[in-house]
Amino acid sequence: MTEEIIIAGFGGQGVLSMGKILAYSGIMQGQEVSWMPSYGPEMRGGTANVTVILSDERISSPILTKFDTAIILNQQSLDKFEKAVKPGGILLYDPNGITRHPERDDINIYKIDASHVASELGNPKVYNMVVLGAYLKVNPIVSMDNVKEGLKKSLPERYHHLLPLNESAIEEGTKHVEVVREIK
Amino acid sequence: MGELRLMKGNEAFAEALIRAGADGYFGYPITPQSEVIEYLMAEKPHERTGMVVLQAESELASINMLYGGAGAGKKVATSSSSPGISLMLEGISYMAGAELPCVILNVQRGGPGLGTIQPSQSDYFQATKGGGHGDYRLLVLAPASVQEMSDFVPLAFDLAFKYRNPVMILSDGVIGQMMEKVELFDPIPRWTDEEVIEKNGDWATVGKRPGRERNIITSLDLDPYSMERHNHDLFAKYKKMEEEEVRWEELNTEDAEYFIVAYGSASRISQKAIDLARAEGIKVGLIRPITLYPFPYKVLQEKVQKGAKGFLTVELNMGQMIEDVQLAVKDNAKVEFFGHVGGVIPTPEEVVEALKTKIIGG
Amino acid sequence: MELTADKIKELVVKPENKVYAKTPLLTDKTLSYCPGCGHGVAHRILMELVEEMGLENDTIGIAPVGCSVLAYEFMNVDMQEAAHGRAPALATAIKRLWPGKFVFTYQGDGDLAAIGGNETLHACNRGENITIIFINNGIYGMTGGQMAPTTLPGMRTSTSPYGRDTHMMGNPLKMTEIVAMLPGTYFVTRQAVHTAKHARKAKKAIKKAIEVQLEGKGTSFVEIVSNCNSGWKMTPVKANQWLEENMLDYYHLGDIKVDGKLVKEIV
Numbered sequence: 001m002t003e004e005i006i007i008a009g010f011g012g013q014g015v016l017s018m019g020k021i022l023a024y025s026g027i028m029q030g031q032e033v034s035w036m037p038s039y040g041p042e043m044r045g046g047t048a049n050v051t052v053i054l055s056d057e058r059i060s061s062p063i064l065t066k067f068d069t070a071i072i073l074n075q076q077s078l079d080k081f082e083k084a085v086k087p088g089g090i091l092l093y094d095p096n097g098i099t100r101h102p103e104r105d106d107i108n109i110y111k112i113d114a115s116h117v118a119s120e121l122g123n124p125k126v127y128n129m130v131v132l133g134a135y136l137k138v139n140p141i142v143s144m145d146n147v148k149e150g151l152k153k154s155l156p157e158r159y160h161h162l163l164p165l166n167e168s169a170i171e172e173g174t175k176h177v178e179v180v181r182e183i184k
Numbered sequence: 185m186g187e188l189r190l191m192k193g194n195e196a197f198a199e200a201l202i203r204a205g206a207d208g209y210f211g212y213p214i215t216p217q218s219e220v221i222e223y224l225m226a227e228k229p230h231e232r233t234g235m236v237v238l239q240a241e242s243e244l245a246s247i248n249m250l251y252g253g254a255g256a257g258k259k260v261a262t263s264s265s266s267p268g269i270s271l272m273l274e275g276i277s278y279m280a281g282a283e284l285p286c287v288i289l290n291v292q293r294g295g296p297g298l299g300t301i302q303p304s305q306s307d308y309f310q311a312t313k314g315g316g317h318g319d320y321r322l323l324v325l326a327p328a329s330v331q332e333m334s335d336f337v338p339l340a341f342d343l344a345f346k347y348r349n350p351v352m353i354l355s356d357g358v359i360g361q362m363m364e365k366v367e368l369f370d371p372i373p374r375w376t377d378e379e380v381i382e383k384n385g386d387w388a389t390v391g392k393r394p395g396r397e398r399n400i401i402t403s404l405d406l407d408p409y410s411m412e413r414h415n416h417d418l419f420a421k422y423k424k425m426e427e428e429e430v431r432w433e434e435l436n437t438e439d440a441e442y443f444i445v446a447y448g449s450a451s452r453i454s455q456k457a458i459d460l461a462r463a464e465g466i467k468v469g470l471i472r473p474i475t476l477y478p479f480p481y482k483v484l485q486e487k488v489q490k491g492a493k494g495f496l497t498v499e500l501n502m503g504q505m506i507e508d509v510q511l512a513v514k515d516n517a518k519v520e521f522f523g524h525v526g527g528v529i530p531t532p533e534e535v536v537e538a539l540k541t542k543i544i545g546g
Numbered sequence: 547m548e549l550t551a552d553k554i555k556e557l558v559v560k561p562e563n564k565v566y567a568k569t570p571l572l573t574d575k576t577l578s579y580c581p582g583c584g585h586g587v588a589h590r591i592l593m594e595l596v597e598e599m600g601l602e603n604d605t606i607g608i609a610p611v612g613c614s615v616l617a618y619e620f621m622n623v624d625m626q627e628a629a630h631g632r633a634p635a636l637a638t639a640i641k642r643l644w645p646g647k648f649v650f651t652y653q654g655d656g657d658l659a660a661i662g663g664n665e666t667l668h669a670c671n672r673g674e675n676i677t678i679i680f681i682n683n684g685i686y687g688m689t690g691g692q693m694a695p696t697t698l699p700g701m702r703t704s705t706s707p708y709g710r711d712t713h714m715m716g717n718p719l720k721m722t723e724i725v726a727m728l729p730g731t732y733f734v735t736r737q738a739v740h741t742a743k744h745a746r747k748a749k750k751a752i753k754k755a756i757e758v759q760l761e762g763k764g765t766s767f768v769e770i771v772s773n774c775n776s777g778w779k780m781t782p783v784k785a786n787q788w789l790e791e792n793m794l795d796y797y798h799l800g801d802i803k804v805d806g807k808l809v810k811e812i813v
Contacts, residue, residue: 020363024190027365033190035363039216039301060455062362065531153190208643236642241668245635248628248665252636255626256606258643278629377644389624389640391647392603400618402609402627 001056003141004064006081008049009073009094014128017154018071019050021132024150025142026054036062047076054141071135073114075099088183092135102180109180110138117172126169133173144170186367193333193359194219196366197263197289200337202229205374206287207258208236210249212268215301216357217291220263233374243268247275247288254284255401257380257388259341263289265357266307267298269315276350277316280418281403285344287337288322289353291360292500294527302527303357305448308504311354312477319415321422323351323429324476326447330364338372343429347421348387354476356500358449358529422478431474432483436462440469442543443487444535445509446498447473450523454498457535468539476505484512494518494543498535501525518543569594571602571622578616580687582782584772585613587739588652588681589620591749595756596623596648605648606640608633610662612654613687621652631662634669637676648759650677655696656686659721663695666721673730673764677755680722680767683774684793691777695719698796703777718796722769723812726803732764734803738771738794740786751801764806771797 005022009015019035026033037050051067053059070081072093078100085091087106095101095111102109112134118127136147151166191199198220201209209229211221221239229235240246246262253260264272269290279286290311294304309315311324323343325336333355340351375383381390389399405411436458437443446454451472461468471487473480484495494517497506503521513519522538524530571593579585596605602623609617611630618625628636633651641649658666658680669676685703686692693703693710696718700709710718726734733755737748748770755766771793775785802810 020190023363027188027190033363033365035190036358037361039357039361059364059452060459061453061457061532062358062364062449063453063529063531064456065533208639210639236639238638238642240635241664244632245638245665245668248632248635249639251628251632251639252608252626253639253643255636256640256644260639260643274629275632282627389606389626390644391606392622392624394603398618398622399624400627401625402618404615404627 001141003054003069003139004067005052005054005069005071006049006064006067006084007052007071008047008077008081011046011048013048013073014125015048015073016050018128018132019052020154021147021150022052022142023054024153025146026150028146028149028153029142031056032059034059034062047074049077069135069139071131073131078102090139092131092138092177094131105181106183108138108182110134110177111180112173112177114173117176118169121165121169121172123165126166129166129169130173130176133170134177135173136170137174137177186369189366189368190363191330191366192219192361192363193327193330193355194263194291194361195223196330196334197337197353198223198227199368200334201261202227202233202235203369203371204338204341205233205259205372206235206261206341207374208238208249208253208260209262210238210240210246210253210260211262211264212240212243212246214265214268216293216303216360217263217265217289219360220289233371235374243271244275247272247279250286250288251275251279251282251284254279254286255282255389257384257390259375261287261289263291265291265293266295266304269307269310273310273316276322277318277320278403279350280316280320280322281318282401283348283418284350284401285341285348286350287340287344287353288350289355292354292356294525300527301357303449303500303529304525304527305356305450305500306502306504306525307354308476308499308501311352312479312508320418321425321477323347323349323425323478324354325351325431326354326474326476327359328448328451328472330359330362330366333359334366334368338369345383347425349421354448356449358452426478429475430478430480430482432480433472433474434483435470435472437469437471437487440467441491441493442466442468442539443471443492443495444468444498444539445471445473445484445495445505447476447505450498450500450530453530453532454535456532457498457539460532461536461539464536466539466544473505479508481508481512484509488513488516492517494520496535496539496543497521498530498538499523500529569597571597573620573622575619577620579613580776582773582775582785583613584683584739584770585681587745588679588748588770588772589617591739591745591752592650592652592679593621593623595749595753599753599756601648601756604646605650606644608636608640608649608651610651610653610657612657614652614654614681615688617652631657631660632665633657633662634665634674634676634678638669638672638674641674641676645675648677648756650679652679653681654687655680655682655684655694659695659719663721666725667728670725670765670767671728671730673732675759675762675764677759677766678768679752680769681772682769682797683772683777684718685774685777687774687777691774691779696721696797698792720797722767722802725765725767726808727812730765731767731803732806733758733766735767735801736769736771736797736799738789738799740773740789769797771799
């Protein structure tokens, strides 16, 4: 099994750390992983993206042009990466601020209103965990136990008191993801 | 099995320095490798192993701190990215001349000039053909994964002290910035001062010892004949490296008719390209030089002798390593280049296309 | 008895008549410096102190690029030869990696104040526990008498053939006063070695500088205002006179910072 994922949005949305937790979860279940971010000044307030690959085999290129999954959190990223999803692949997006919605009919499209769910939980910072939960609901590539382990590994110990909050955000994400279009 | 962690290449290098028993790291921040010194400062290696970490005032100072530390027999390292390495070249030349061991990491970015902070492999010539003034060579290791960013550190120190020569780890922004699973090796204790004196006291300035003359670290020799002899001695050493230290990796080469030659991040992209090409029935394999100097000329020559039909070098530059591939292959098979520069990364699909048009159909 | 040279030698050269001997920490190699140059005295003072203070096996010295590039040929201790201006960077690493050693740099004005200005400032600012010996003769000796950052106004050199024009070429740089203002320096002084009296004072100052390092107090910095009779195109005697009348008028002798405190108003 190899899953090639792009996560893209604004800097500050937690794109990179979501990717990191996903990658750590892969390690927890014995997989090879890679996490390749865009880097540099464009991240500071601009767009950020990270390519995450989980595989049972040695990973070749950490940089890709086609993805099994695109997790998209702003319009620019949607414009850029909708076409990069492989036919039959998954596009998960946050509809907030999106004026041109995804149009492809050969991929599976889901949406999650993550900022709403996060503010319901009382902490907008867990936004990315809501998105992660939504993704794992539609594509359970890692088990929830391993995600919890991955979360623990990637959070510095001084933030471990926030683990339950993050876990419940993932949980809420799984509940609120909506199907836009599924191809069978 | 060692400890498993998810780390950036830059962080893995930094952690490996501590574990390899390095005595000192001296560096100056520059993107895309500043995580090295940030990681080291956060880790407090002076508490873990007694290792010294210092943010120098410039790359000039960093490399000359290495000169001082290495000249005093200690295991020292620095890291930088392309423009910073250019600044270090004076000191690197002096260290090669004075035969001082050290480890230098270059996380390459695009140039020339201030260029870009995005990944590149444009410093191949600089790293493998000398770079600074005078006739000299660095031993150059090219990691292609975060794991190798860690594993090559103790190897680089071993080689540096074995040959008393600077060793460069030539990486790039992709390998430095990406995170992968890395299995950390068990810590190697730092040499005690007594061990430093025992191992290096016959040449290093560790303070005069009763029973020996003073030690002098210098690259200066005003007598032309003596200086010529020194150059010949250096090249005898480089020849020994060429005989004993060539390292490379082959993937899918058993039945290959065509070969992609690529190192570092370009080799990873090429690996994917090979998967795609093989799915189309093209018999192509990867030769990945691990030591860029000494270069695996013989490996390529053997492929030619076995009937290789063509070689495509894939690099994140305008075509530099291709000159070494041409030196090996000569006119006996087709040699072509494909690459991107300026931080643009070649895609696996483009590599397959280049293979088809430039090598197979060309 | 006829007093031949051999006979005199036989009568006089006896251990009990010996009043001076060259320290064994100076090699027997003939100095490459011009007759009358201050380097020879400065070398001797430094090496005598290393011997007298019992530091022979615990000293690591650093030679610069300039006239004293070959200092390691004459100083009989473990030595490194640095790239031009970088001696304080070498010393920084050596001292941090061998904190128990006495580590010194020996640098000229071009090396320390021009090309190596940054390394000097930052090593002093970090308070590296090293000793910097700075020989200032206001000219580039080795390369043939070009202008130094410390060349006096109006002074003729091969690159200021009509005299240093301060509007065009800037003013002489008082590095010693500059480093004295940095919190990292603990002992900063300016000395000379062109007379026996000055040499004795300079020796006391360098001794203090070494003690400061051994006590781990921070950077100790000793400037020695020196001469360059060949670069200045004068006889050695005339050069020393010129030094007294001109160099010392601009570069005032004496301690500038003692025990971490400025003892002189810096103007």
